[in-house]
Amino acid sequence: MIEVEHLSKSYGQHVAVRDLTFSVAEGEILGFLGPNGAGKSTTMNMLTGYLSATAGKITVNGFDVLAEPNAAKASIGYLPEMPPLYPDMTVKEYLNFMYDLKRCQLPRQKHLAEICHLVKIEDVAERLIKNLSKGYRQRVGLAQALIGNPPVLILDEPTVGLDPNQIIEIRTLIKSLGKHHTVILSSHILPEVEAVCDRLIIVADGQIVADGTPAELAKAQANDTRLTVEIEGDESEISALLNALPGVKSVVALGKKEAGAYAFRIQPNAGADIRRALFTRLAEAGMVLLSSRSNEPSLEELFISLTHGDNAQKEGEDA
Amino acid sequence: MSAIFKRELRSLFSSPLAYLVLAVLFAISGYYFYLANMEFGYRSLNYVFSALYSYACFLVLPILTMRLFSEEKRQKTDQALFTAPVSLTGIVMGKFFAAFLVFLIGISITLVFAVVIAFMTNPGWLSVFGNYIGLMLYGGMLVAAGLFFSCLTESQLIAALCTFAFELVLSSVNYLTTVFADNKFVETVVNFLSVSDRYSHFTAGAIHYGDIVFFLSMTALFIFLAVRVLDRKRWA
Numbered sequence: 001m002i003e004v005e006h007l008s009k010s011y012g013q014h015v016a017v018r019d020l021t022f023s024v025a026e027g028e029i030l031g032f033l034g035p036n037g038a039g040k041s042t043t044m045n046m047l048t049g050y051l052s053a054t055a056g057k058i059t060v061n062g063f064d065v066l067a068e069p070n071a072a073k074a075s076i077g078y079l080p081e082m083p084p085l086y087p088d089m090t091v092k093e094y095l096n097f098m099y100d101l102k103r104c105q106l107p108r109q110k111h112l113a114e115i116c117h118l119v120k121i122e123d124v125a126e127r128l129i130k131n132l133s134k135g136y137r138q139r140v141g142l143a144q145a146l147i148g149n150p151p152v153l154i155l156d157e158p159t160v161g162l163d164p165n166q167i168i169e170i171r172t173l174i175k176s177l178g179k180h181h182t183v184i185l186s187s188h189i190l191p192e193v194e195a196v197c198d199r200l201i202i203v204a205d206g207q208i209v210a211d212g213t214p215a216e217l218a219k220a221q222a223n224d225t226r227l228t229v230e231i232e233g234d235e236s237e238i239s240a241l242l243n244a245l246p247g248v249k250s251v252v253a254l255g256k257k258e259a260g261a262y263a264f265r266i267q268p269n270a271g272a273d274i275r276r277a278l279f280t281r282l283a284e285a286g287m288v289l290l291s292s293r294s295n296e297p298s299l300e301e302l303f304i305s306l307t308h309g310d311n312a313q314k315e316g317e318d319a
Numbered sequence: 320m321s322a323i324f325k326r327e328l329r330s331l332f333s334s335p336l337a338y339l340v341l342a343v344l345f346a347i348s349g350y351y352f353y354l355a356n357m358e359f360g361y362r363s364l365n366y367v368f369s370a371l372y373s374y375a376c377f378l379v380l381p382i383l384t385m386r387l388f389s390e391e392k393r394q395k396t397d398q399a400l401f402t403a404p405v406s407l408t409g410i411v412m413g414k415f416f417a418a419f420l421v422f423l424i425g426i427s428i429t430l431v432f433a434v435v436i437a438f439m440t441n442p443g444w445l446s447v448f449g450n451y452i453g454l455m456l457y458g459g460m461l462v463a464a465g466l467f468f469s470c471l472t473e474s475q476l477i478a479a480l481c482t483f484a485f486e487l488v489l490s491s492v493n494y495l496t497t498v499f500a501d502n503k504f505v506e507t508v509v510n511f512l513s514v515s516d517r518y519s520h521f522t523a524g525a526i527h528y529g530d531i532v533f534f535l536s537m538t539a540l541f542i543f544l545a546v547r548v549l550d551r552k553r554w555a
Contacts, residue, residue, distance in 0.1 A: 048402040052553045074404040084399035086326070088333050100322030101403045144399065 001026045001152060001182040002047065007056035009042050009206075016042040017206045020056070024199075026151075029178040031193030032186040033303065034203035040186040041081050043203070044156050047184070048078040061151055074102070077150040077181075081157050083141025087130030091121060091140055094129060095147065104148040111147070119143045119173065135166045142170070146177075153177060155185040159192060171196050190303055202306055209306045217302055227274070228254070232261045232288040239264070241285055247272030261290055320405070323413025327387070328420065337421050340383045344425030347375040352432045362436065363443050365522060367429055368450040372518060376422075376458055377490075381482035383421060384465025385475040387414045388549075392473045401553070407546045415466055415542060422458045426451065445524040453521025456534035457514065461486065463541035470548045489514050 002024040009017040017039040024030045032040050045051040047058055049069050058065040061075035086094055095112050104111065116122045119139040124132060129140065138161065145153055158174065159167045174196050177183060187193050193200055194214050202210040202217075210217055231238050235253065242251045247269050254263035268274045275292070282289050331337035348367045355366035391397040400410050429451060436442035461482070468481035492512050499505040510516065517530040 045398075048398075050398055050402050050553065070404040070406070073402055076402070078398070078402045080395065080398040080402075082395045082398075084394070084396040086330065086394070086396055088330055089326075093329070097322060097326045098399065098403075100325070101400070101405060103404060 001028075001061060002184070003057075003059040004043075004047070005057045007043070007046060007058060008054045009039075009046060009051065010054050015206055017046070017053075020203075020206075020208060022201055022208065022211065024182055024184060026182055027178065027180075028199060029174070029183045029185070029197045031197030031200045032184055032203065033188065033190065033193050033200055034186075035188055038203045039206040040188075040203060041156055042206075044078075044080075044154050044184070044186060048076055048154055049073050050078075050080075074148070075150055076152045076154055077145035077147070079141045079145040079153075079155045079158055081160070083137050084144070085129045085137055085140060088128065090126055090128055091116075091132070091143075092125045094140065095143060098144045098147050102148045106148065111149075115143045115146045118146065120169075134161045135163065138162060138166075138170070142173075149180075151182060153181045153183045153185075155183065157186055157188070159187070159189070167192070202303060204306060210302065227266045227268070227278075227292060227294055228263065229266065229278070229292045230257050230261055230263045230290040231282065232290055233285075235262045237285075238262055238287060241281060241287070242266060242278075245274055245277055245281060247274045247277070257290075320409035320413040323400070323405070323410055324417050327414050327417035331383075331417060331421055336383065336386070340379050340421060341425050343379050344371070344375055344422075345428050347371065348426075348428050348432070356432070356436065362440055364429055364432055364436070364447055364450065367432060368454060368522060371426060371429070371454060372457065372522075376454070376461060377483075377486050379425070380422065380458065380461040381465055381479040381486070384418050384462055384469055384482060385479035386469065387418060387466050388469040388545075389473050389475050389478050401549075407549050408542075411466065411542055411545050411549070415463060418466065419459055419462050422462060423455065426454050426458065429454075443524075446522065449521045449524035449526060452526065453518050453530075456521075456531065456538075457518055460514075460534050460537045460541070463538040463545070467541040467545040467548070470545045 004020055004022050007017060007020040008015070020039075020043060032043070034040050042051065046053050047060065047065070049065050049072060052066070058072075060072045063072040063075065065072045086097075089097065092112075095115070096108070099108060099112060113122075116125060119142050121136060121139050121143060124136055124140075129137065132140065138158065142155070142158065145155070155174065159170050162170060171192065174183060174185060178196075178198075185193070185196065197214065199213050200210070200217055201208055229242075235256075239251060239253060242248060242264055245266075248266055249269045250267045252265040252267075254265055257263045266274065266278075278292075279289065347370050351367045351370045352364070355361045356364065388397070391400065401407070429447070433442045433444070433447045464485050465478070465482040468485070469475075469478040471481070472478050489512070492509055493515060495509050496506055511533075517527075517533055520527055520530050
């Protein structure tokens, strides 16, 4: 559905996106993940034809964005980072304007009513956009993107600024949209893309650093078998006991969690399972194990190791 | 283009801007109509037209055009326009015609005055239409120029100031001939660019093709430049 080949964009000396190549299949929900400033918005702006690429080729729905911009643009519904709303219009006026602007051929009243119902903005249809809350504005922005039933939806940080309930609503909505549309959504919030997307692309510094399904990417981290435990007793005694356990590589004290109890993160040797030994030794010493939790293989760690390390280093250099 | 035109017109009239522009145009022309035609009994509307030409348009058009594109950019609504399946030229033309229509409504008050005069005596229709067409062409050029400057910046103020500066340069071109006396080249250029000379032909009721072509091509030039600037921004 979307083919991106060797896409690059530079602003003068600064390279925002370098040599990006990926494709998105029909009906796929692709998460575009990266820290702020990684080039997510720039890439999306190029996909939608708002910006032109310095180099590379983009094909959307079979149309080259450069050669047939109008056909390509007609296949895309775009929600930019800041919804493009006119504050002096009512929601209804605005949607009608966008309907005209996109030269939508679907029956006007019916189509707009369906969209309003889908994103739940029927009750604010007559209100001026400037009086709407952030959550409603975001939904009106989404409604605008849906006009004309474009096969491709590009959503730039669709849940930014929403409250937790609204975030869940919008995620559910995006997930259901994924059944009939190809969706690209960007985010720097990991659980969001994990919850919604079929596939992830992690970008950092304008380059793809990882590409795969959430499960595949998590697998890369799956060798992480760290254990976080909370134990009642004296901190130094517990620490000594833990360090003496067979198969323990390192122990990190996480501090006092509640009165008389301390938390530790234990890193076992590769392949070692220390849970049983831990239990018996603690029982022998008369210490109470209050909680024990294995670290789930998490995308977060992957994300941080892929993106943050780089950036922290860069920022250090800049400073 | 029609969607943009309609929205722009609605936006002009849902803010005080269009009303302000119309009020200023009506007040200035009404004042001169009252003074020259009613008080002093002149038959011709030349005073009204020359007030409109010499300072009413000068004041009002930069204000009318300053927010056309700068506001879109500030609100980031340009992202909706430029990612819609519409050509840049269509977007620019839609905006141009909306602003131009407001201006046209403003100067059309002169036609009402002419009709009022016609009840009493002949207002000199040839001169009225000459003036009207001249003003229309002149205003169209300034609207296009204002639109162009509005594409250059996110700030309405800077856009308006640029348009003012452009108007100043344009209206003072004639003085160059006194600075560069006896310079054939300067004289030719000035004669070509002199808006006031060209406009004065219209006030006399004389419509030259050259003048019409001049104003229309200046308008087209600014619209073309506006499209180029917007397109260029995508590549920057």
